[in-house]
Amino acid sequence: MKVVYADNNATTRVAPEVVDAMLPYFTEYYGNPSSMHTFGGQVAKKMDVARQQVAELVGADPVEIVFTSCGTESDNAAIWGILRANPRKRHIVITRVEHPAVYNLGKYLAQSGYHVTEVGVDSNGMLNLDELSDAIREDTAIVSIMYANNETGVIFPIEEIGHIVKSKGSVLHTDAVQAVGKIPINLSKSTIDLLTLSGHKLHAPKGVGALFVRKGITFAPFIVGGHQEKNRRGGTENVPSIVGLGKACELAKNYMDKELTQVKHFRDKLEGEILEKAPDARLNGHKTHRLPNTTNLSFEFVEGEAILLLLNEKGICASSGSACTSGSLEPSHVLRAMGVPFTAVHGSVRLSLSRYNTIEDVHYIIEHLPPIIRRLREISPYGREMKMKEQASRVSAGI
Amino acid sequence: MWDYSEKVKEHFFHPRNVGEIENPDAVGEVGSLACGDALKLMLKLDRSGRIADVKFKTFGCGSAIASASALTEMVKGKTLDEAGKITDNDIAEYLDGLPEQKMHCSVMGREALEAAIANYQGVKIEKPVDEGTIVCKCFGVTDNKIAHEVREHKLTTIEQVTNFCKAGGGCGSCHPQIQAIIDEVWQKEKEKTIFEMARKPVKKLTNIQKVKLIQETIERDIRPTLQSDGGDIELIDIDGDRVMVSFRGSCVECPSSKVTLKSTVEAKLREFVTDTLIVEEVAS
Numbered sequence: 160m161k162v163v164y165a166d167n168n169a170t171t172r173v174a175p176e177v178v179d180a181m182l183p184y185f186t187e188y189y190g191n192p193s194s195m196h197t198f199g200g201q202v203a204k205k206m207d208v209a210r211q212q213v214a215e216l217v218g219a220d221p222v223e224i225v226f227t228s229c230g231t232e233s234d235n236a237a238i239w240g241i242l243r244a245n246p247r248k249r250h251i252v253i254t255r256v257e258h259p260a261v262y263n264l265g266k267y268l269a270q271s272g273y274h275v276t277e278v279g280v281d282s283n284g285m286l287n288l289d290e291l292s293d294a295i296r297e298d299t300a301i302v303s304i305m306y307a308n309n310e311t312g313v314i315f316p317i318e319e320i321g322h323i324v325k326s327k328g329s330v331l332h333t334d335a336v337q338a339v340g341k342i343p344i345n346l347s348k349s350t351i352d353l354l355t356l357s358g359h360k361l362h363a364p365k366g367v368g369a370l371f372v373r374k375g376i377t378f379a380p381f382i383v384g385g386h387q388e389k390n391r392r393g394g395t396e397n398v399p400s401i402v403g404l405g406k407a408c409e410l411a412k413n414y415m416d417k418e419l420t421q422v423k424h425f426r427d428k429l430e431g432e433i434l435e436k437a438p439d440a441r442l443n444g445h446k447t448h449r450l451p452n453t454t455n456l457s458f459e460f461v462e463g464e465a466i467l468l469l470l471n472e473k474g475i476c477a478s479s480g481s482a483c484t485s486g487s488l489e490p491s492h493v494l495r496a497m498g499v500p501f502t503a504v505h506g507s508v509r510l511s512l513s514r515y516n517t518i519e520d521v522h523y524i525i526e527h528l529p530p531i532i533r534r535l536r537e538i539s540p541y542g543r544e545m546k547m548k549e550q551a552s553r554v555s556a557g558i
Numbered sequence: 559m560w561d562y563s564e565k566v567k568e569h570f571f572h573p574r575n576v577g578e579i580e581n582p583d584a585v586g587e588v589g590s591l592a593c594g595d596a597l598k599l600m601l602k603l604d605r606s607g608r609i610a611d612v613k614f615k616t617f618g619c620g621s622a623i624a625s626a627s628a629l630t631e632m633v634k635g636k637t638l639d640e641a642g643k644i645t646d647n648d649i650a651e652y653l654d655g656l657p658e659q660k661m662h663c664s665v666m667g668r669e670a671l672e673a674a675i676a677n678y679q680g681v682k683i684e685k686p687v688d689e690g691t692i693v694c695k696c697f698g699v700t701d702n703k704i705a706h707e708v709r710e711h712k713l714t715t716i717e718q719v720t721n722f723c724k725a726g727g728g729c730g731s732c733h734p735q736i737q738a739i740i741d742e743v744w745q746k747e748k749e750k751t752i753f754e755m756a757r758k759p760v761k762k763l764t765n766i767q768k769v770k771l772i773q774e775t776i777e778r779d780i781r782p783t784l785q786s787d788g789g790d791i792e793l794i795d796i797d798g799d800r801v802m803v804s805f806r807g808s809c810v811e812c813p814s815s816k817v818t819l820k821s822t823v824e825a826k827l828r829e830f831v832t833d834t835l836i837v838e839e840v841a842s
Contacts, residue, residue, distance in 0.1 A: 462594065464619035468560065468570065482594040483619035483660075488720065488727030489696065490594065501592040538576050538623060540598040540615035541591055 161474040163520045167360075168309050168337060168453055168511035169478055173403070174362040180406040181364070184399035192396055193387065202398055209405025213369055216408040217335075217354065218345035225370045225391045226401050230336040230357030231260040233370040234303070236381035236392065237332040237353040238264060240372075241301040242273070243379035248300035250274040252329075254286060255496035256310075261303050261334055262492065278304075283445040284313035284497050288323065295327040306335035306354075307342070310480055310493045310509055311444030312453025314338065321350020330376065336360050336368075340411035341418050341450050352376050358400060362513070363407035367400035417514050423451035425521045426512055430454040436529040439543060443499055443507060452512045455480075457494075457503035460542055461535040466508055469531040475524055480507040502541070562620060563654035569624035574631055577613040584638075586674030588666055593697060593724070595622045595663070599629070599670040601678070607637050614670075621653075621660040628652045629667040638675050644668065646722075647711075661721045665707070680813030693735045696728025701739055708743045716740070768831060769796055775830045780823055784809055791823065794840055801827060802840045815839075 164172070190199035192206050207221070214221040227233045238251065238261070253265045255277045269275040276294040280286055286304070295302060302324045307314045317333055324331040332353040338344060339354075340361030346354065353376065358367040372378050372391065384393020433456060434440050443455040458466065463481025470477050480491025482505060489495070490504045499507070510524065536542065562570070582600040589596030595618030602611040612633055616626045629649055633641040646664040650656045656664055690702030707713060707722045716736050720727040726736050763771065776793055784791055789809030794802040803823060809815050816839075824837035 460591070460617065462618050462622075465570070465623060468620045472571070481619070488594070488724050505591070505594045538573060538615060539617045540587075540596060541617055 161523075163473075163475045163516075163523050165510040165512060165516065165520065165524060166476040166478055167513040167516075168312075168509065170359045170365065171362045171513055172515055173359075173364050174407060174410055176410060177363055177403045177406045181399040181403040184402050188398075192398060193385070206396060206398060206401055209401050212405035212409045213356075216344075216412050217339060217356070217371060218347040218349075219371050220347075220374065222389075223346075223371050223373060225372055225388045226396055226404075227368045227370055227392060228366055228397065229368045230258075230334065230355055230360070231368075232381070233355035233357070233368045234258075234260040234332075234334055235264060236370050237355060237372075238268075238301055238303055239381050240378040240391075241330055241332070241353070241376075242268075244377040245300045248298045250276070250296050250299045252276045252278060252291070252294045252299055252302040252304075254278045254280065254304055254315075256280055256284065256308055256493045257303070257305055258309055258334055258336070261305070274298075280496050282498050283448075284308060284311045284443070284493070285445055285448065286315050286320070288316075288319065291320065292323050292327070295324065295329055297328075299327070299329045301330045301332055303332040303334065306333045306338035306344075307450050308444070308493060309337050310491055311455045311497075312337070312450035312511070313444045314342070314448045314450060316448075318350055325350055337450060337453075340408070340415075341452055343415060346371060346373075353378075358404040358407060361407050361411050363404040364400050367397055367404045369404065414514050418451055422512050422514055422516070425516060425518065426452055426454055426510075429510060429512070429521050429524060430456065432525045433528055436525070437532045440532070441503060443494060443497065443503075453509065454511075455507060455509045457499060458506040458508070458532045458535075459502045460539045461506045461532060463505060463507055465535050466506065466528075466531060469534070470508075470528065473523075473527045473531075475527060478509040478511075480509065481505045560620065561657045562624075563656075565628075565652075565654045566621055566624040566656065569627040569653065570620040573616075573623055573627040575613050575627065576615065578615065579611055579613050582613075584674040584678035586670040586672065586677055588669045588673055589617070591617060595619065595666060597622070597626050597666050597670040599626070599674050601633075601674050603638070603678075609633050609636055609638070609641060618663065618666075619660075621656055621663040622666065624653055625649050625656070625663040625667045626670075629671060633671065638678060641671060642675050644671060645710075658718075658721050661711075662724050665722055679816055693739070694725035694728065694732045697724040699723055699725035701735075704736060704739050705743050708740055709747070714740060714744070763832065771831045772796060772801060772827060772835075775827055776823075779826045779830065783822065784818075787812075789815075799832075799834045799836055801835055801837045803837060804840055 188202050190202045192199060192203035210221040210224050213224050227236060251273060253261055265275045278286060278291045278294055304315060304320055306317055321331050330352045331350060333351050334355045336355055336357040337360060339356040352373045354371040356369050359365040380391050380393060382393045387393055387396060437458060439459040441457050443457055463479030464483035467477060467479050480494050482488050482490045494504050494507055579600040579602050583603045584601040586599040598615045600613045601609050604610040612630045614626045614630055616623045632644055632652055646668045649664040649667045690700035692698055693701050693704060703723055704719055704725050707719060711722055713719050716726050716733050719725055719736050726733055781791060788807050790806035792804045792806055794804050805815055819837055819839055827835045827837060
């Protein structure tokens with residue numbers, strides 16, 4: 160079956176160059192990097208190279224890179240690491256649109272005796288910076304705010320946020336899982352203290368991630384064990400995947416221009432033509448402060464899971480923030496935080512591209528998505544008349 | 559990944575009876591855009607009272623569309639009484655099963671059908687005041703509805719309740735209340751069983767005793783209620799457990815007399831005589 164993969168914010172294809180770089184570390188170079196013998200030592204050297212590659216992509220010093228098992232571990236390590244190192248500070252600040260790795264950790268902390276403040280967003284998904292500033296207190300141990308949103312692609316003004324956090328004397332962590340590899344990041348000139356990145360979002364394999372911890376930040380290890388990663392993360396390193404992550408970061412740096420030009424061009428074409436061909440559709444998220452590869456569209460009066468099922472029949476892989484696909488009965492917390500109207504919140508579709516998508520892929524989706532929406536609208540008991548009525552009653556009620 | 563049966567997929571990709579009927583005899587609407595799923599069901603009856611045509615429109619996920627499509631196939635050719643006996647489990651079975659988390663889709667089908675039948679019989683679709691109090695604010699589910707689902711499907715956990723009627727699937731703040739309802743239902747059921755066991759063996763009524771008791775109950779508990787609305791009832795015959803009655807006065811024209819037959823006459827007779835009685839309306 161033909162597959163058009165447009166779900167790259169969920170995961171990406173592992174680059175063939177990455178696979179090639181990894182294979183010898185399963186077969187030939189299987190030593191433990193902590194061993195004293197040369198056989199293990201050569202593996203440690205290769206890990207240093209990978210660390211250098213990761214550091215270069217984000218403008219960090221290699222010593223500031225800690226390898227982890229995934230983005231979620233990095234997020235947990237960052238927040239717990241700061242909380243444990245500052246036991247007297249019991250307050251954290253996050254946003255209402257964080258990825259579950261941070262959002263649900265926030266809920267857990269709130270139930271465990273910590274104080275958690277969630278900062279809201281406007282209808283474009285942009286953060287309210289005054290609200291953020293007011294939220295930071297003297298006992299705020301850490302502020303954790305994502306770099307770019309996984310559902311909408313909206314990019315937060317992280318440096319501006321960093322200045323606010325610094326002026327209030329707190330620490331800034333950012334979940335940059337969706338941003339790293341898609342947009343340029345330079346941590347050498349940045350207010351960010353900790354940054355999370357994940358391998359499988361940038362064409363490295365699943366099961367590997369990294370946490371940037373700025374020199375001078377007091378940080379307690381999340382996984383306590385051996386002396387690996389300079390005592391910042393216990394456990395024998397996942398060497399092949401770390402080598403793969405290094406290679407993927409090197410490739411990402413080389414392909415950055417392509418992300419910002421070709422991928423963005425494809426995304427804009429896809430988004431523009433679908434919005435033109437499908438009536439009663441809207442873009443969720445800020446139009447310009449956005450990742451180059453992501454578009455999140457809502458189709459009113461139809462439901463997202465049904466759209467995905469029909470797209471799936473055509474071999475198109477996408478995501479939705481609808482209740483039926485979120486695993487709960489409520490639609491995406493991100494779209495709800497943005498106040499997406501109830502006529503549209505259940506009918507969202509996220510399309511996320513990568514450098515492996517072709518113009519044929521874009522045409523294929525443009526050809527098949529609008530008829531699917533039409534087909535479902537024919538089944539739906541709701542339509543534009545209902546919206547008109549709703550608006551009329553709101554006007555007459557003076558709302 | 560979707561764990562749908564082939565039959566669900568078949569009905570989703572090729573839904574039967576989509577559309578609307580002009581001048582329908584009955585319309586049932588449940589759900590809303592805000593809830594994430596909704597179903598509008600329209601029925602047309604033939605002269606003998608059987609469902610001659612049925613159409614639906616659904617806003618919802620794959621299994622919601624498939625459940626509605628299946629329901630329309632199931633009710634075709636049935637009388638409203640026969641159709642009214644279809645349960646959500648029947649709909650799920652017809653589709654070779656639904657994933658646990660999707661059972662509320664079949665519940666929506668049954669509710670739309672109930673609404674349509676009530677609509678035909680002239681009963682207001684607006685729920686009566688004693689419908690209960692809202693427990694789940696996110697999805698507007700009442701305590702009575704939750705208790706009904708718990709009894710009907712023998713549910714024992716909050717998660718199961720959420721699967722069947724969505725209650726508790728939002729913010730989660732009502733979970734303690736849902737648990738309390740589950741506990742209360744099963745506590746009551748337990749007491750009921752103990753009570754019934756204690757009551758047995760029931761002395762079997764002789765035919766003479768049964769006829770007398772039925773007559774007394776009609777005189778004492780049924781006729782006064784009907785007469786207060788300008789109607790009346792006459793006992794025509796009794797054959798085993800079948801009780802044949804005929805309405806008089808304003809009851810003859812009353813569109814809700816069918817409901818009265820079951821909800822008042824039959825219920826009272828079952829309560830005071832024996833719970834196996836079946837009341838039927840016959841021409842006199």
